[in-house]
Every structure is written in C-alpha cells, then in structure tokens.
Amino acid sequence: xxxxxxxxxxxxxxxxxxxxxxxxxxxxxxxxxxxxxxxxxxxxxxxxxxxxxxxxxxxxxxxxxxxxxxxxxxxxxxxxxxxxxxxxxxxxxxxxxxxxxxxxxxxxxxxxxxxxxxxxxxxxxxxxxxxxxxxxxxxxxxxxxxxxxxxxxxxxxxxxxxxxxxxxxxxxxxxxxxxxxxxxxxxxxxxxxxxxxxxxxxxxxxxxxxxxxxxxxxxxxxxxxxxxxxxxxxxxxxxxxxxxxxxxxxxxxxxxxxxxxxxxxxxxxxxxxxxxxxxxxxxxxxxxxxxxxxxxxxxxxxxxxxxxxxxxxxxxxxxxxxxxxxxxxxxxxxxxxxxxxxxxxxxxxxxxxxxxxxxxxxxx
Ligand SMILES: *Cc1c(COP(=O)(O)O)cnc(C)c1O
Numbered sequence: 001x002x003x004x005x006x007x008x009x010x011x012x013x014x015x016x017x018x019x020x021x022x023x024x025x026x027x028x029x030x031x032x033x034x035x036x037x038x039x040x041x042x043x044x045x046x047x048x049x050x051x052x053x054x055x056x057x058x059x060x061x062x063x064x065x066x067x068x069x070x071x072x073x074x075x076x077x078x079x080x081x082x083x084x085x086x087x088x089x090x091x092x093x094x095x096x097x098x099x100x101x102x103x104x105x106x107x108x109x110x111x112x113x114x115x116x117x118x119x120x121x122x123x124x125x126x127x128x129x130x131x132x133x134x135x136x137x138x139x140x141x142x143x144x145x146x147x148x149x150x151x152x153x154x155x156x157x158x159x160x161x162x163x164x165x166x167x168x169x170x171x172x173x174x175x176x177x178x179x180x181x182x183x184x185x186x187x188x189x190x191x192x193x194x195x196x197x198x199x200x201x202x203x204x205x206x207x208x209x210x211x212x213x214x215x216x217x218x219x220x221x222x223x224x225x226x227x228x229x230x231x232x233x234x235x236x237x238x239x240x241x242x243x244x245x246x247x248x249x250x251x252x253x254x255x256x257x258x259x260x261x262x263x264x265x266x267x268x269x270x271x272x273x274x275x276x277x278x279x280x281x282x283x284x285x286x287x288x289x290x291x292x293x294x295x296x297x298x299x300x301x302x303x304x305x306x307x308x309x310x311x312x313x314x315x316x317x318x319x320x321x322x323x324x325x326x327x328x329x330x331x332x333x334x335x336x337x338x339x340x341x342x343x344x345x346x347x348x349x350x351x352x353x354x355x356x357x358x359x360x361x362x363x364x
Pocket of ligand 1: 095096097098099122162166192194217218219220226229230231
C-alpha cells in the first residue's frame with residue numbers, strides 16, 4: 001500500500017486522516033549500541049522498585065494480577081503528596097506523563113483563545129493540539145534559546161512548556177515562572193518538569209499560592225522507569241478534578257498493579273534517586289567540557305542531555321557517522337535546530353566513547 005492508498009482508506013475517520021502523529025526516538029533492536037537518543041537514565045531504577053514489582057506478581061498475595069488495580073492509585077498519590085507536602089486531591093497520576101499531558105490539553109488548555117508555547121519545545125504539544133483541535137500559537141525563543149516571559153502576556157487559553165526546556169536543556173528561573181503566573185491569572189500555566197531533577201528548581205512550592213499552576217513530572221527520566229509508564233500532575237484540587245473527569249471518561253485504570261507498586265517503591269528510595277541524579281549531573285558537566293574543547297557550541301543544560309552544534313560540521317552527517325560507530329543520538333530536522341545534536345547523558349564510559357568518536361569524525 002502506498003501512502004496515498006492509506007490516506008484514501010474508506011474505513012478511516014476524518015479525525016485520523018487529519019492527524020500528524022508524534023514520532024518517538026528510535027528503540028533499536030541491535031544490542032551493544034551506545035544509546036544516547038531518548039534521555040533514558042543509564043543507572044536503572046531503584047532495586048526496591050524491582051523487588052516491589054516482583055512482590056506484586058506473587059500469586060499468594062490477595063492483590064495479584066487477577067484483580068483490577070485501584071482505579072485511583074491512592075497509594076501512589078499518597079506517596080507523591082507526602083513527598084511534596086500536598087493533599088492527595090492535588091495529585092493526578094497517569095500512564096506516563098505523555099498521557100497526563102494529553103488530558104491536560106483536553107481538560108485545561110482547549111479554549112477559544114490559543115494555547116501558547118515556544119517555537120522550539122517538546123514536539124508532542126502541537127500533536128495534542130492536532131488530536132483535540134486546539135488552537136495554538138508558538139512564541140519564538142531568543143537566539144540563545146532562552147524564553148522571554150514578556151512574550152506570554154498576550155491573551156491566551158493557557159501556557160505550556162518544559163522546564164528545563166526540551167530539546168534545548170535550558171532552565172527558566174523560578175522568578176520568571178512566578179511572573180508568568182502573575183500576568184496570566186485567567187489561564188492555566190503548565191510547567192512540564194520532565195527533567196527538573198537534574199539541577200533545576202521545581203515550581204511545586206508555588207502551587208500553594210497559584211491556583212492556575214499545574215506541574216507535570218514523570219518517573220521516566222530521573223527515576224529511570226521509562227518502561228513502567230508513570231507520570232503525574234500536581235496543582236490546585238480544582239485543576240486535578242478536571243483531569244480526573246477526563247481520565248474517568250477515557251480509561252479508569254491507566255496504571256496497572258505493577259506500575260503502582262514499582263512507582264511507590266521508587267519514591268521510598270531517595271538515596272538511589274539522589275545518587276543517580278548526582279552521577280548524571282557530574283557526567284554532564286564533564287561531557288559539556290569535552291565537547292566545548294572539540295569546538296562545539298553547547299547550550300547550558302539543566303537536563304540529562306546536552307544540545308550542541310559544531311560550527312564546521314553538519315549535524316545530520318555527524319549523526320550518521322556516529323551511528324556507523326554504534327552510537328545513537330537524536331537529530332531533529334526542524335527549523336532553527338537542524339544543526340543541533342541532542343545527546344543523552346549516559347554513563348561516563350558511554351560519554352567517553354562518544355567523545356572519542358566525535359574527535360575522529362571531526363578530524364575527518
Ligand atoms: C520524556 C518527556 C515526557 C514524557 O515522559 P513519559 O512520562 O515517559 O511519557 C514529557 N515531557 C517532556 C518534555 C519529555 O521530555
């Protein structure tokens with residue numbers, strides 16, 4: 001079937017015909033690759049999370065897989081609320097933060113006025129707008145990829161961006177976020193904190209004072225549980241109620257028993273979390289230094305990846321040359337960033353392999 005045959009498929013709804021789906025980074029089948037393309041954490045989840053998932057599989061327990069999970073994942077909400085001094089009514093949990101974000105777009109950002117986000121940002125946002133028919137406007141980042149809060153004072157139906165931003169890694173100071181919240185009291189401001197644990201300051205403490213703030217986080221990056229699919233949102237109970245209404249109109253059980261057990265246990269192991277975040281940050285600083293020494297322009301990163309370009313080497317060619325050496329990085333063929341590589345922070349050994357390969361490639 002050619003693509004045009006697909007588009008003509010008479011069984012498709014008009015909605016499907018109009019979609020432009022998100023394309024996730026590749027999950028290659030080959031072993032022994034240095035995989036630095038989807039911002040996974042090289043250190044793996046807490047051993048306690050793995051043990052809890054094993055326990056949840058145990059048939060001798062009454063809460064085995066025969067039974068549906070708790071539709072409200074109360075245990076997980078309580079663990080997250082306790083960590084941040086919030087009530088469980090201020091916590092929403094979902095099947096990865098991508099699902100949480102989808103509900104946010106439909107439940108809190110679909111209004112007559114357009115939702116605003118940066119021109120360079122998480123490329124899933126415009127996809128949700130397409131899926132739910134939501135008007136949006138993109139605001140251009142500065143040349144150095146910093147976000148200017150003054151751009152976000154025009155009338156809008158909501159504001160969303162990651163902090164630190166993706167794929168740039170650049171962090172917006174909390175004072176700027178507070179300014180945004182103050183100048184947009186009539187719309188919801190969503191801060192997607194997928195990478196906040198790698199050196200940023202979370203906006204969660206602002207929730208007490210701003211009923212228009214929603215903070216979204218994930219266990220996929222800093223807690224190394226991308227395969228478990230757990231994300232959450234924190235905010236005023238009124239905002240959370242909107243997300244619950246969407247969730248209970250879509251899928252009552254987004255988190256299965258294994259995900260709830262593993263996620264709860266992950267929050268009970270702060271030592272593993274702290275040490276793996278610290279290790280990623282230390283490796284990032286070494287990698288940034290090494291790449292600058294090779295002549296790369298590296299955007300200051302507060303995330304578990306770096307975003308960099310070389311003034312004399314084409315990014316697409318470098319991506320292919322790395323691939324031939326078994327190293328996978330992410331390259332976005334998008335306006336303003338087509339000369340950048342986005343490189344996940346791996347182990348020290350993986351980053352050394354990368355730097356050695358880059359040195360060879362640049363030497364031509
Ligand atoms: C990785 C990522 C997500 C999605 O995380 P999941 O919880 O794995 O769905 C959301 N937002 C941003 C900016 C991300 O980079």
